[in-house]
Amino acid sequence: MTQPGRRIWYHGFSTFRARVFWSIVPIVVSFLVFQGWMNVREHRRLVTGEFEKRGRALASNLGFASELGALSEDTQLLQAAMRGTLRNPDVSYVLIHNREGRVLAHGGQSEASGTPSGDARGDRPTARQVERGGQRFLEFVSPIVSARSPTPDELLLGEQVRLKGEQARDEVIGAATVGLSLASVEAQVRSLATLWGGITLAFLVVSTAILYGFSLRITNPIKQLTQQAQKIAAGQLDEQITVRSHDEIGSLAAAFNHMTGSLQVSMNDKERALSELGELNRTLEDRIRQRTIELEERRVALERSLAELEDKSRQLAAASRHKSDFLANVSHELRTPMNAILGFNEMILDQVYGDISDELRRPLTDIQQSGQHLLRLISDVLDLSKIEAGRMDLVLGDYSVLDTVAAVRASLASLAAEKGLELLISIPPDLPLAHGDGRRLTQCLMNLVGNALKFTRKGRIEIGVDLLDETLRFRVSDTGIGIAREQIDKLFTEFQQADATITREFGGTGLGLSITKKFVEMHEGHIWAESEIGKGSTFFFTIPLRVKARTIS
Amino acid sequence: MSLKTILYVEDNELNRRIVRDLLKRTSYRLLEAPDGESSLDIARRELPDLILMDIQLPRVSGIEVTRTLRSEPSTANTPIIAITSFALSGDEQRAKEAGATAYMAKPYSPRDLLALIRKLLPESE
Secondary structure (H helix, E strand, O other), X not given: OHHHHHHHHHHOOXXXXXHHHHHHHHHHHHHHHHHHHHHHHHHHHHHHHHHHHHHHHHHHHHHHHOHHHHHHOOHHHHHHHHHHHHOOOOEEEEEEEEOOOOEEEEEEOHHHOOOOOOOOOOOOOEEEEEEEOXXXXXXXXXXXXXXXXXXXXXXXXXXXXXXXXXXXXOEEEEEEEEEEEOHHHXXXXXXXXXXXXXXXXXXXXXXXXXXXXXXXXXXXXHHHHHHHHHHHHOOOOOOOOOOOOOOHHHHHHHHHHHHHHHHHHHHHHHHHHHHHHHHHHHHHHHHHHHHHHHHHHHHHHHHHHHHHHHHHHHHHHHHHHHHHHHHHHHHHHHHHHHHHHHHHHHHHHOOOOOXXXXXXXXXXXXXXXXXXXXXXHHHHHHHHHHHHOOOOOOOOEEEOHHHHHHHHHHHHHHHHHHHOOEEEEEOOOOOOOXXXXXXXXXXXXXXXXXXXXXXXXXXXXXXXXXXEOOEEEEEEEEOOOOOOHHHHHHHHOOOOOOOHHHHHHHOOOOOHHHHHHHHHHHOOOEEEEEEEOOOEEEEEEEEEOEOOHHHOO | OOOOEEEEEOOOHHHHHHHHXXXXXXXXXXXXXXXXXXXXXXXXXXXXXXXXXXXXXXXXXXXXXXHHHHHOHHHOOOOEEEEEOOOOOOHHHHHHHHOOOEEEXXXXXHHHHHHHHHHHOOOOO
16 A cells, blocks of 8 residues: 555545545554553453462462471471472472571572562462562462361361360461562563554554555545546547446436536537538638629629720710711702702793793792702701701800791791781880890791691781790791691691691691701790681790700700 | 902802803803812902802811901902801801801802892992
8 A cells, every 4th residue: 555555645635535544544543552452451460360369379389388397497398398389380489488587498590589578477478579680570478387286176176166266376487488470471461462463453454455445446436537527528528437336426427427418419519500600601601702703793794884885875976976977968968969959940940041931930830849848858857867866056146036037927928928828927016136046946937837828728827926024935826727636735746747638738747846846945945736626726935035055955 | 340250169060050050141250169279279369359158168168268268368358158058057157257248058049149149249330
């Protein structure tokens, strides 16, 4: 028990095992020591008692045996009496004194000769310890009594007779001393003590060993439990407590295993959850990365689309420009031959090249009118195209409303006269100078009055102008065929005339009203019509007296 | 007595023939130029009494020629009738700004053109 013992010592009372050990060992040891001491003491008492009894008996016997020798003071006799006593191994020395204390005989160890060390009076031998020559002895002194010969009476009557009054007849004639060496007794006691000491030691060793084993049996599972619990605490959840005992520790181990199992299950759950979370995280990152890539791709695609759109827009703008340029070119290219046709025809009619017959004048006039009509058609189509391409700009300037209306009347008066229609004008005399695109307004009025002339067979046409605040209101009314209510709304749409048959009867491009509407709207104005079938129509449009440049789109 | 001289600047032969035919029976002397560059040379050399200027000319436009003529002292006051290609195109505005005296939209009536010429430059007796 060296190693564990040191460990016990080292740990002091800090470990459970040491506490068990140190609480039991002193009790056992003290019990053994106490028991040994009591045992030895009792044994010594018993041995000493026995020794004394023997010593007394020896002394007593020697006293009796020495009666004759003492009486006669015969050394030979006394020597013989002593010989038997001396044969006893415990007897160290024997002395016989006479009444006066003179040594009559001695035997054994010579140093013991001398005066009797004690009183030799009385019947019984006395015992006392003496030291002679450095040795301890137990000395017994027995008186030597000379008894008178019993009388025949005494012999007959026995003891009673003697007891009655014959006591004084016994006479002490000496003392027999027997010295017993205490060495043997002490040796016996010593050997007994040694034996007890051995037994105690053996007991101590055995009990310590047993205790140690016992404590091991208790503490080892605890230690194992502790170590394994520490491992579990360190995270080794698959570690199982291997302690198998059917006591509280076993229950503790089982509880521990159960707990570990539960922990492991929950740890497994946790780890699974964690790994799932990690997986989720990874996939999330992947998805985010994927999404980012997709977004980037979309962004790039968008940018490309945008660039394409811008390109298309540029192309469109260029195309629009090309279209306008083309229209301008077409306009010019159409006008040049038309100019030639109409110019030459007019000069023929004006007889620049000589007189013409009346038969020729008629078809030449038709050519002139058809040419004018064709020219107007071309102009209308080109105007509309330009307006829709957003390339039509107003040419702003001051103009006189009266002059405008007069010009219209001047242009169309001959036509009205031809049809036998009255052409009336109603204008306030004090109109201020207006600001706007006078030429286009003239065109608008020409369109409206031209239409009125076209659709009126008899009656009159009136051009009226009113100034309401800062707004000019133009009015062109006729006594013509009128327009059905449901067809009025369609009037201002391209190529719409109230009735397709009307186009055949009265001619016209169907573009005049929509161009007029657009011009009016470019002036921030409004146009509308009121009509009744068979009673005639009235067209109105309003424009600001002074058109502001910034309002022109 | 000197005849009144009219310079007609026009690239189209047919149109030139119209004016040529138109003025045949008048006392005006007609000079013709098919493009802007030659018209400037003729105007500087001949110093016409009136110029008919077509606006749409190849290379140098009638607007530019008008502006140049107006900047030169010898032609600064010569009446110029701008012949615009299209009444609504804004050409007449630009022609006015360049210094044209009057304008006539194409297609024009020869009758009206002659009336305008006579108004600006009366025929000599």
